[in-house]
């Protein structure tokens with residue numbers, strides 16, 4: 001299981017948090033998504049045997065956001 005934090009600068013309200021957290025149910029391999037509107041960050045726990053970082057970035061971008069992986 002991998003954990004990755006992303007900066008999501010275009011998250012602008014609590015509805016964004018819910019949209020991002022819905023990836024948990026929509027994307028196979030995602031175990032947990034924690035998004036913070038105040039920090040403009042999200043943390044994703046995922047199974048790297050089912051999902052790559054690129055898949056994850058693409059899914060978030062499809063929702064209209066521009067995630068930047070953090071260290």
Ligand SMILES: [Cu+2]
Nearest residue numbers: 012013015016
């Ligand atoms: Cu919003």
